[in-house]
Amino acid sequence: MLMNVVKSLRNKLIGLIQAINRYPLTMLFLLAAATVNVNMINNETENYLKYLFTFLIGALLSVVAQQVFERFFTKFSERVMLMGGAVVLTAGYFFAIQSASTFNMEIGTKTGVTIFALLMGFIWVPSIKSKITFNESFLSVFKAFFITALFTAVIAGGLSSIVFAVDELLFSLDHKANAHVMNIVYSLFAPIFFLSFTPPYPGRRDAEIKGEELVWQEKKVAKAVDCPKTLEILISYIIIPLTAVYTVILLAYVLLNIRGDFWTNNLLEPMLVTYAITVILVYLLASNLENRFAIVFRRVFPKVLIPIVLFQTIASVLRIGEMGLTHGRYYVIMFGIFAVIAGVIFSFFPIRKNGWIAAVLIIFSAISIIPPIDAFTVSRTNQINLLKSTLSTNGMLENGEVVPNADISTKDKKTITRTVSYLNSMDYIDDIDWLPDKVFHYDNFKNTFGFEEVYDETGHGGDSQFAHLDWDRSPTVNIKNYDRMVHLYFDPYQREKDAEAAIPVEIDNKNYKLKQVSDGEDIYLSIADDKDQELIRFDAKKAFDQILENQTELKGENDSLTVEEATVTEENDAVRMSIVVNNVDYYNSNYNADLYVLIQLK
Structure with missing residues (x-):
């Protein structure tokens, strides 16, 4: 038993060296990335992301080479x-991103796609x-x-x-010691350990290999591409049946709502994208399985995938006319096209041709x-053109300047708010001469367009x-x-930190x-005395x-609250408390609020 363990460890070590x-x-690139991580750990104020991702891209390029x-x-x-x-x-990648002042959304997304x-x-x-x-690869x-x-998880947890234990029981360590240890584990050990599982696939050098070496190579490749029995059971008898049930639900929804909600339901879009990814992954994993479940899955599901994804892609394209094209919708549409192509390849071509989907993915990524x-570039141009068109239609763009106009439809107000918000979030505002740089700062938006921001309201639920x-x-x-007024800000991502902090208030x-x-989901404001x-x-x-709810019920020209409508009061025998909300938004089951708290002790 001990000999087998020693032999296994020895083989793993040999694999790492190989x-x-x-x-x-x-x-070399991984060592450079680990060095960058060391600097990031030691100098938290410095931004080394450009160098880190450059070396990561270099490591992947060298692997492919x-x-x-x-x-x-x-x-x-x-x-x-090839290495050169x-x-x-x-x-080239480094110089392409070097001009950017920060590692922003655009660079991050393009890097992720690369x-x-x-x-x-x-x-x-x-x-x-x-x-x-x-499929085997x-x-x-x-x-x-x-x-x-x-x-990696076991080693990281153990280290x-x-x-x-050393820090608590023996002697004090620097608080960054664990971060440096994890850097070695994740930057060096994990990728090299992963690459050690890459078998010597067939290549041109095989003509020079004979005898035992060739047999050893073929055995190693066969072991690497073999599907373990446990994984076969998991795919065939658990994942495929669950996917089948999910497919039935999606098909039922599409058929029942093909003339209605299907074309406007934004929540369905990520669900269908997730479904398409699942079907493609399961198909690739099940391609080498010969049990009945896997065979039925390969014959039926790609053909079901095609119409579902096709309808969703058409729905996404139709939304462009109303909401414009963002980079997110660009990728959703492109993935929809890819999923249709993948469905066609899976349905009507031999399994050996599945590699075509990799070529399509690489081309689409490029x-x-x-x-x-x-x-x-496409989304920026589209959003700017949509904003210009909306402003021009309402007589709000003259001689390269925006003319404020509050008397426009709510739909156009939402379009203007949505497009300006997107352009601002992507740091494109600085390149548009006729928009102020800090358009959402203080009253800049209202002064520029003549009205406050108007967002889509789908009801409180x-x-x-x-x-x-x-x-x-x-x-x-x-x-x-009132005895005191306190300014507060509710942030769902700082809730635990804010709950630990208390604002001191002195009265009398x-x-x-x-x-x-x-x-839980409830949030409160609490007043406690010096005895807690x-x-x-x-x-x-x-x-x-x-x-x-007061905001929802507003009608007429005024689409914002008065002090009375923005104030709520509660009191008991000891305290009267009121809040006056400057602004509050509800999104993704969370509240953000900027408010004033008025306190009166009785």
Whole structure:
């Protein structure tokens, strides 16, 4: 038993050393990335993300270059040229992002797409004109990923426990010690361990290999692409039946709502994208299985996938006319087209042709990040044109300047708010001469367009709702009879931190504390005395609901609240408390609020 464990550990160590020898340039890039992480840990104020992602891209490029070399070339000079190409492309990526002041959404998304395309290339290259299919290569990577994740999690947990034990029981360690240890685990061990599972796939060098070495190579490849019995059971008898039930529900919804909600339901879009991804992944994993469940799945589900994704893609395209094209919808539409193509390939071509979907993915990824047809250039142009068109239609754009106009339809107000909000979130406002740089700062939006922001309201139980106080209509707040006024901000992502903090309030030479209290989904404001005795608990959630309802009921020209409509009061025998909401929004089951708390002790 002990000998088997020692032998297994020895084989793993040999595998790690072989992976380092096999991917030397990748190892250099990983060392560089680990060094960058060290600097990021030690200098938290510095931003090294550009360097970190540059080295990550370099590591992936060098891995793909090695795969290409092993599959199609044999000479050392050819390997050097491929590695040189990987270095040049890495440098090109760095200079492409160097001009940006920050690692923003656009750079981050394009980097993510590039990483995804390189991973697809890593899986696809060994199967190009090879006896190894794309499905087998995919299964090998799938197994390697989860084995690596398991080993990495165990090692990371164990080392963290050791660092903690040393710090608590023996001597004090720097508070960053654990971060440095995790850096080694995740930046160096995990990727090299993952690569050690990559078998020596068939390539041009095989003509020079004979005898035992060739047999050993074929056994290693066969082991890597073999589907374990446990995974086969999981796919065939659990995942496929669950996917079937989910498919029936989606089909029923599509058929029942084909003339109604299907074309306007934004919540359905991510569900269908998730469904398409699931079907494609399960199909690839089930491609080499020969049990009845897997065979039925391969014959039926791709054909079901085509109409579902096609309808959803058409619905997404139709929404462009109303809401414009954002980079998110660009990718949803592009993925829809890819899913239809994948469904056709799975339905009408042999399993050995599944590798075509990798080629399509790589091509689509390149299209989505290379100007002028990339997701961000196209969406920026579309949103600016939609904003211009809406402003021009309402006579609000003259001689390159925006003319304020409050007398326009609510639909156009929402369109203007939505497009300006998107352009601002993507940092495109600075490039538009006729919009102020800080358009949402203070009253800039209202001064520019003549009205406050108007967001889509789908009802309080829906996606979002927004209410705000119109200070122009109600410039004063009566605080007579109140002892103190406190400014507060509710942030759902800071709720725990805010709950721990208490705002000291002194009234009549006595000390009190104002706290934010969370109880599940409920949120309260609490006043306690110096003995921590709670005097009142104000139901903030109920107050926000009431104010949002007041906003919903507004009619006529005024679409913002008066002081009275933005105020809610609660009192008991000890305290009278009121809140005056400057603005509150409800989104994704969370409240954000900027408000004033008025306190009167009785």
